[in-house]
Amino acid sequence: MIQVHKLVKRFGLKTILRGIDFSVAAGEFVALIGPNGAGKTTFLRILASLSRPTLGSVQIAGYRLPAQAASVRSRLGVVSHLPLLYADLTAEENLRFYAQMYGLSQAGRRITEVLELVGLAARRGDLVRTYSRGLTQRLAIARAVLHDPEVMLFDEPHTGLDQDACQMLDTVLRQVAARGRTVVMTSHDLGRITGLASRIDVLSRGTIVASVQCSQVEPDSLPAFYRQALAEA
Amino acid sequence: MESRPRALTILDIATILLFIIAVGLVFFYAPMEAVMGQVQRVFYFHVANAWVGMLGFLVAAIAGVAFLRTSNRKWDIVGLAAIEISFVFFFIAIASGSIWARGSWGTWWTWDPRLTTSAIVELVYAAYFMLRQGIEDPDRRARFGAVYAVLSFISVPITFISIRIFRTIHPVILGIGSAGAEGSFDMTPKMLLTFMFSLLTFSFVFADLLWHRIRLGSLADQAENLKMKVLE
Amino acid sequence: MHTVPQTEKPLVTQKDASSAARFTHSVWAIVWKDLAAELRSRELLSSMLVFALLVILVFNFALELDAQARATITGGVLWVTFAFAGTLGLNRSMAVEKDRGCLDGLLLAPVDRSAIYFGKAAGNLIFMLIVEAIVLPVYSVLYNVNLFIPGLLAVILLGSVGYVAVGTLLSSMAVQTRTRDVLLPILLFPLVIPVLIAAVKASTGYLQGMLYADIQPWINLLIVYDVIFIAVAFMVFDYIVEE
Numbered sequence: 114m115i116q117v118h119k120l121v122k123r124f125g126l127k128t129i130l131r132g133i134d135f136s137v138a139a140g141e142f143v144a145l146i147g148p149n150g151a152g153k154t155t156f157l158r159i160l161a162s163l164s165r166p167t168l169g170s171v172q173i174a175g176y177r178l179p180a181q182a183a184s185v186r187s188r189l190g191v192v193s194h195l196p197l198l199y200a201d202l203t204a205e206e207n208l209r210f211y212a213q214m215y216g217l218s219q220a221g222r223r224i225t226e227v228l229e230l231v232g233l234a235a236r237r238g239d240l241v242r243t244y245s246r247g248l249t250q251r252l253a254i255a256r257a258v259l260h261d262p263e264v265m266l267f268d269e270p271h272t273g274l275d276q277d278a279c280q281m282l283d284t285v286l287r288q289v290a291a292r293g294r295t296v297v298m299t300s301h302d303l304g305r306i307t308g309l310a311s312r313i314d315v316l317s318r319g320t321i322v323a324s325v326q327c328s329q330v331e332p333d334s335l336p337a338f339y340r341q342a343l344a345e346a
Numbered sequence: 347m348e349s350r351p352r353a354l355t356i357l358d359i360a361t362i363l364l365f366i367i368a369v370g371l372v373f374f375y376a377p378m379e380a381v382m383g384q385v386q387r388v389f390y391f392h393v394a395n396a397w398v399g400m401l402g403f404l405v406a407a408i409a410g411v412a413f414l415r416t417s418n419r420k421w422d423i424v425g426l427a428a429i430e431i432s433f434v435f436f437f438i439a440i441a442s443g444s445i446w447a448r449g450s451w452g453t454w455w456t457w458d459p460r461l462t463t464s465a466i467v468e469l470v471y472a473a474y475f476m477l478r479q480g481i482e483d484p485d486r487r488a489r490f491g492a493v494y495a496v497l498s499f500i501s502v503p504i505t506f507i508s509i510r511i512f513r514t515i516h517p518v519i520l521g522i523g524s525a526g527a528e529g530s531f532d533m534t535p536k537m538l539l540t541f542m543f544s545l546l547t548f549s550f551v552f553a554d555l556l557w558h559r560i561r562l563g564s565l566a567d568q569a570e571n572l573k574m575k576v577l578e
Numbered sequence: 579m580h581t582v583p584q585t586e587k588p589l590v591t592q593k594d595a596s597s598a599a600r601f602t603h604s605v606w607a608i609v610w611k612d613l614a615a616e617l618r619s620r621e622l623l624s625s626m627l628v629f630a631l632l633v634i635l636v637f638n639f640a641l642e643l644d645a646q647a648r649a650t651i652t653g654g655v656l657w658v659t660f661a662f663a664g665t666l667g668l669n670r671s672m673a674v675e676k677d678r679g680c681l682d683g684l685l686l687a688p689v690d691r692s693a694i695y696f697g698k699a700a701g702n703l704i705f706m707l708i709v710e711a712i713v714l715p716v717y718s719v720l721y722n723v724n725l726f727i728p729g730l731l732a733v734i735l736l737g738s739v740g741y742v743a744v745g746t747l748l749s750s751m752a753v754q755t756r757t758r759d760v761l762l763p764i765l766l767f768p769l770v771i772p773v774l775i776a777a778v779k780a781s782t783g784y785l786q787g788m789l790y791a792d793i794q795p796w797i798n799l800l801i802v803y804d805v806i807f808i809a810v811a812f813m814v815f816d817y818i819v820e821e
Contacts (some may be wrong), residue, residue: 125484126570163682166820186688195679197686201615213607216600240618256683338682414817470768477765480755486821490751493814494765497747500810501769504803508772511795512779 114264115160122155127156131319134210139263141309142296144306146339147316153299154193156316157268160297160337161191173264187215190262194272196249197256204233204252207241208259215260227255232287247278254285255328265289267298271305273308283309303339307332315342354557361547361554363367368540368547376540385449390540392442394437394548396464402432402552407499410492422488423563424556426478431555432487433471433574435548459509466505470498586683597690604689608697612671613704622670627708630663630740634717648721653781657774660710660734661741665763666684667705671698674755685819695815699746706738729784736800737777743807744769750818776800 114292117135120127127130129152137143147153150164158164159171162182171178176185191197198207212220241249250270254338257265260346271279271284286309290296300306307327313335314322323342330338372390409425412418440461447456455461474494481487616622616745637655643645675681684694714734718725745766752762780796 126567126574128574158821161686163685183690186686189686191680191682191686193682195682197679197683199611199615199674199680200678201618202611206611206614208609210607211683211687214604214684214689216603216688240593411677414814466768466771473761473764473768476757476761477751477755480757480761482756486754488819490754493817494748496814497744497810498769501744501772501805504772504799505768507801508775511799512775515640550597 114141114174115297116170116172117160118170120156120159120171121167122152122164122340123167124161129319130159131318133316135321137295137297138263139295140293141312142290142298142310143312143314144296144310145299145314145316146301146303146306147299148343149301150318151316152319153301153316154268157191157193157266157297157299161189161266162186187260188263190257190260190265191266191268192250192253192257192266192270194270196241196253198241198249198252201240203238203240204228204244204255205237207252208256211259212255217260223259227259230258230288231255232281245278246273247275247281250278250282251285253287254282258289262294264295265297267296269300270298271300271302279305299317303335307335315339317343350561354554354561357550357554357557361550364543364547364550368544371540371543376537377534380485383449385446388442388446388449390507390544391548392439393440393445393541394544395442396460397545398552399432399464399467400438400549401433401549402428402435402556403499403502405556406432406495410495410499413488413492414496417485419484419567420564422491423567424493425488425554427559427563429471429474429495431552431559433468435552436468436471440464440468457559459506459513462500462509463506467498467502470502474498599742600688601690603692604687604693605700608684608694609700609704612674612698612701615674616705621668622705623708625670625817626663626667626705627712629666630659630709630713631716633659633662634713634720638720639672643810648723649786652717652721652723652725652785653778656713656734656781659736660738661711661767661770661774663709664738664741665708665744665766667709668702668715668742668749669752669759669762670732670768671702672746672749673758675708676753682821691816692812694819695746695750695811698750699742699811701741703738704747706742710734710738716787721743721772723785725785726751727784727791730781731781733797733800735782736797737773740773740807741770743804744773745810747807747811747815747818753763758815772799776803777793 115137116137117133120130120135133156145153145156155164158167159178160173162178162185165179169244173185174188176182178185199210202210205228208227209220209225212224217223224237225234228237231254233248233251233255236244236248241252243307244252252274254270267286270282274282283305286296286298290309298306298310310327312324312326314321322345323338325338361563368390371386376387376390378384378386405428406425409421409428413421413425442462443456443461444454447461448454474491477494478491481490601608634655637659641651642653675684686689714725717723745762748769749762752758752765755761772795776796780793780800783793783796
């Protein structure tokens with residue numbers, strides 16, 4: 114579903130991503146972990162078609178980025194650490210806006226479904242300005258799944274959430290993944306991804322230094338694995 | 347590090363020579379103008395500077411389009427260099443224009459289309475520099491600079507035309523009503539020669555400075571690159 | 579919390595619209611969104627309006643306006659007011675998108691980038707027209723000048739279109755810099771001088787009851803400017819928002 118080949122990204126004279134090879138099969142849930150500054154957000158933005166590669170190729174669902182980005186966008190759902198929501202509109206109005214932007218038919222029904230999925234049906238008429246960080250994040254996920262995308266990209270979605278909100282988020286993430294979607298999630302915290310991901314890749318200083326299937330490794334030994342991968346890089 | 351190419355050194359020498367000759371022509375060869383006297387000699391440098399300044403603006407606009415299409419950093423350096431140099435040229439044009447106005451009509455400023463447009467171009471350039479200064483990311487800085495160079499290159503001629511129309515309906519050199527207000531005069535062959543030579547000289551000066559400035563920009567980039575490599 | 583029913587069919591269908599229809603829908607969606615948000619907070623309109631009225635007030639004290647002088651000066655005063663108040667609106671409109679990453683949200687949608695430009699520009703134009711629609715009667719009343727001349731209103735429309743066309747483009751750049759609010763007027767004013775000159779001359783022409791033949795060159799200039807810059811904006815906007 115996702116094919117990245119020798120991806121390089123430079124900002125001016127600084128090289129952030131140095132030749133990344135990365136692929137995700139349909140339905141896989143891949144967690145991309147790495148320390149701050151490794152290039153996770155940059156990488157995800159390129160996958161999301163928000164940024165262009167300097168060199169290398171990126172293919173999603175068979176379409177090449179950035180040339181065929183327009184075809185890819187309707188199949189992508191993105192949750193970044195910024196909410197991408199309008200504070201002065203209600204939750205429902207925000208979703209209605211995005212439904213229009215994505216050209217969805219039967220928007221009303223879909224909006225209700227999504228709000229129920231993330232547990233915000235009761236607060237649909239409230240201004241986003243009044244939402245806590247946890248609720249905002251859930252609404253952001255609702256926004257991202259609104260158009261039922263095949264591929265979902267999450268950029269450190271647990272940032273700034275307390276324990277309860279995190280658990281709720283995890284439940285939602287599981288349900289999102291359960292529908293057979295392809296998911297790539299970045300994080301710098303190992304604890305967040307156990308139980309969710311089927312594969313873990315380690316990104317350090319612009320390259321992928323290690324990759325492991327979750328089925329082949331004990332959850333307890335993951336921290337050691339991570340530390341070793343970083344040390345060897 | 348590459349050393350200065352021979353062609354550039356030759357250009358340097360040629361430019362200096364031309365400039366000396368041009369100054370000589372302006373002060374010793376060209377005849378004194380009947381009405382305005384010595385002050386009129388400013389004219390030769392004034393117009394040459396303005397025309398070459400406009401050339402710089404054109405170069406920057408073309409470099410802007412080229413950068414947007416190719417994303418090649420080299421075009422950004424060219425665009426920035428052209429505008430920096432053009433900025434100075436227009437400044438000289440305005441200053442000399444001001445001296446001419448003072449000498450001819452006793453005012454430091456005339457609101458005629460060309461002088462006013464030159465002033466507006468200077469403001470555009472100032473805006474260009476401020477825009478670039480406010481951006482960290484080099485790629486975005488180059489892109490936005492290119493866009494602004496193109497937009498302003500389209501807008502400035504329209505501005506000139508609108509001031510022109512403004513002037514034909516309401517002539518506005520305050521305090522002067524004579525037909526000589528535009529400051530035109532007939533040029534004798536000697537004056538024409540001096541004028542054309544000045545134009546040639548300043549084109550050389552522009553090309554020379556531009557080449558140097560582009561080299562400077564490239565070298566700075568290379569130095570930055572090496573610094574990055576060392577720091578890793 | 580309910581779970582999404584597991585079905586074979588896709589959960590949503592994206593309307594099989596032609597790209598032109600998609601384009602207009604998205605433009606409309608953006609305009610509607612801006613209007614709805616503004617209706618709630620009224621921050622943008624109130625700041626523009628208060629500012630505009632203050633400027634007019636200051637002009638009253640700065641310029642000694644006897645009845646005769648007023649006819650020649652009104653055009654200029656109005657346009658200076660609109661130009662300054664306009665920057666507030668342009669800044670605020672783009673800042674909303676930038677602050678919560680909403681611009682990314684717009685860029686992620688499967689629409690042409692220029693739809694975003696048109697949506698924002700149309701919204702900006704509406705806000706500017708609303709402010710003008712309030713300022714004109716107020717000025718009329720304060721200075722006992724009749725401003726409801728159809729020609730004048732047409733000039734205000736044409737001038738606002740040109741101003742907003744370039745302003746939206748530049749504010750989408752300015753909002754991505756460090757010096758955001760200060761930078762927009764500096765970038766904008768040198769480029770909209772033709773609009774200001776033409777609009778002031780044409781407005782004054784209508785206020786003084788000049789012949790259309792005298793006013794026409796200014797109207798033509800406005801139309802030419804508007805057409806050129808809307809076309810250029812189309813071509814250039816992609817480069818401003820694409821990374």
